[in-house]
Amino acid sequence: METIKRQNIKVIKNIDELFTLIDISLNRNISFHHHLRNGDYVLNHVLSKYKKENIKGINLFPSAIFPSYNMILELIKNDQINDITTNYINGPTAEYITKHGLPGKLKMQTHGGRARSIIEGKNKIDIAFIAAPYVNKFGDAVGYLGKNKCGSLGYCIPDSIYAKIKVLVTDNLVDNLIENPEINGENIDYILLIDEIGDTMGIVSGTTEITKNPIGVKIAKNTSLLLKELGLIKDNFSFQSGAGGVSLRVTKDLKDIMIKENIKASFFSGGITGYHVEMLEEGLVEKLYDVQCFDLEAIESLSRNEFHIPISASEYANPANENQVIKDLDIVILGATEIDYDFNVNVTTDSHQTLIGGSGGHSDTATEAKVSVIVSPLMRGRIPVIKERVTTITTLGKNIDCLVTERGIAINPLRKDLIKKLKDTKLKVYSINELANIAYNFTNIPKDIIKHDKIIGEVEDRTYKIIDNIYQK
Amino acid sequence: MKTSAGSLESSDCLITVSDSSELKIVIESVVLEQFGDQIREVIIQTLSDHNINKIHVQCLDKGALDYTIKSRLETALKRRGENLE
Numbered sequence: 001m002e003t004i005k006r007q008n009i010k011v012i013k014n015i016d017e018l019f020t021l022i023d024i025s026l027n028r029n030i031s032f033h034h035h036l037r038n039g040d041y042v043l044n045h046v047l048s049k050y051k052k053e054n055i056k057g058i059n060l061f062p063s064a065i066f067p068s069y070n071m072i073l074e075l076i077k078n079d080q081i082n083d084i085t086t087n088y089i090n091g092p093t094a095e096y097i098t099k100h101g102l103p104g105k106l107k108m109q110t111h112g113g114r115a116r117s118i119i120e121g122k123n124k125i126d127i128a129f130i131a132a133p134y135v136n137k138f139g140d141a142v143g144y145l146g147k148n149k150c151g152s153l154g155y156c157i158p159d160s161i162y163a164k165i166k167v168l169v170t171d172n173l174v175d176n177l178i179e180n181p182e183i184n185g186e187n188i189d190y191i192l193l194i195d196e197i198g199d200t201m202g203i204v205s206g207t208t209e210i211t212k213n214p215i216g217v218k219i220a221k222n223t224s225l226l227l228k229e230l231g232l233i234k235d236n237f238s239f240q241s242g243a244g245g246v247s248l249r250v251t252k253d254l255k256d257i258m259i260k261e262n263i264k265a266s267f268f269s270g271g272i273t274g275y276h277v278e279m280l281e282e283g284l285v286e287k288l289y290d291v292q293c294f295d296l297e298a299i300e301s302l303s304r305n306e307f308h309i310p311i312s313a314s315e316y317a318n319p320a321n322e323n324q325v326i327k328d329l330d331i332v333i334l335g336a337t338e339i340d341y342d343f344n345v346n347v348t349t350d351s352h353q354t355l356i357g358g359s360g361g362h363s364d365t366a367t368e369a370k371v372s373v374i375v376s377p378l379m380r381g382r383i384p385v386i387k388e389r390v391t392t393i394t395t396l397g398k399n400i401d402c403l404v405t406e407r408g409i410a411i412n413p414l415r416k417d418l419i420k421k422l423k424d425t426k427l428k429v430y431s432i433n434e435l436a437n438i439a440y441n442f443t444n445i446p447k448d449i450i451k452h453d454k455i456i457g458e459v460e461d462r463t464y465k466i467i468d469n470i471y472q473k
Numbered sequence: 474m475k476t477s478a479g480s481l482e483s484s485d486c487l488i489t490v491s492d493s494s495e496l497k498i499v500i501e502s503v504v505l506e507q508f509g510d511q512i513r514e515v516i517i518q519t520l521s522d523h524n525i526n527k528i529h530v531q532c533l534d535k536g537a538l539d540y541t542i543k544s545r546l547e548t549a550l551k552r553r554g555e556n557l558e
Binding site (some may be wrong): 351352380381382383442443444446447449 | 483484503504506507508510511535536537538539
């Protein structure tokens, strides 16, 4: 038997020791991933050191910013951060940046665009701090094992290859070999051992429950009927939906149709939940391509299901990668805080102009999928989802095909093929302006309150094109 | 006397009316910037329809539509014994 000689990676016991080996002041472009979501401890742990050393001019590249990442806000208030480049931002940091901006700027990328920028050297990262739940002494790592497992490590794979210095941060170092590691130890420079990288329970943030709200149920029903009439629910179809209550309800309705009509899907991609796993294990779908786990059932499944496959952000959605998974995607179900008469969608800010999210894979999947469907209530509280112009463009209207609400459906006029297929439909299909007027009849037209005085950031599409500015509130 | 109707659920409003020697309307709303004027107008119109001009109205709004605001206000008024025709 041939044995390949592997090199042990230097293990460091605390962060102060790490920075005796690396000059902290020369390494101010730093990245993190968000797979531990609101349960992550690594980002705050590392940034505490940057705070203690009072390092100025930091440029941050976290794949997302969650409410618990409070050290970012502390560093901003301490005037230590210059630019932030991320894909999603929510919570107190988002609210603060909305009001005050940054000394530099906030750049909002997509998941695929971030991967591409790192691989092509546009996002220059000095140190990638990679929370890694299960690491061996050779620096190989997976995310779906260990005491604080988080599932797929998809978003940090480009960082683990292309950053100047790559540091795995773990609380679970083993001696054994790891089969098919997500992170390849040959790329890794240091292993930083800490007590706890996070709390697995914090991964399940927000709702990953199927909605029981009658409006949500109606929207999901309209969506599955639409997909069926468009002839998209057939053998080998592929599908992606988020973990929102309505999206999951659509998934459930599709499941019912698939069982009834004996249809088997080829793959589901993106963020994976227990509901997707259930369908894999019931033989309704062949493969799950998992870039992020949304709940504990999904994490557990990765170690028992061969065809539940963790993929990197580049394999998922890098537009320069001709094998990106979403290129083969038939249907994607997405949300919106706002959509406008040109079908531009906003999931970056709310209608009060506060940062509340970001593209994630929204623009990536909307661009690549054969049919992209926005599901949303026609009104939330008193705010109609349709506006003349969205507050912030997250995804360009040319990439959005359908809007499904509880009171009707609108098809993008660019999709003449879809409109033709719905010629004799009994579904309520309107123009988006007609649908907007239905909402305005209930709510009246909201007063425009958006300020455009000071630019604090920009939305960069996966094409590298800046598609909108973000303004100070 | 202080009477109320409604709730603080999303898309509802909680309206409380009480004695006053003048017309006083206080509005707190999650959509105050977009619809504050509209909400005030509905309240003024509803009071005027019932010839009421000396009252204190507090409206805590969670994005209610006009007819919700109107009916919550009318119910609060009925609860203080106003005879609304």
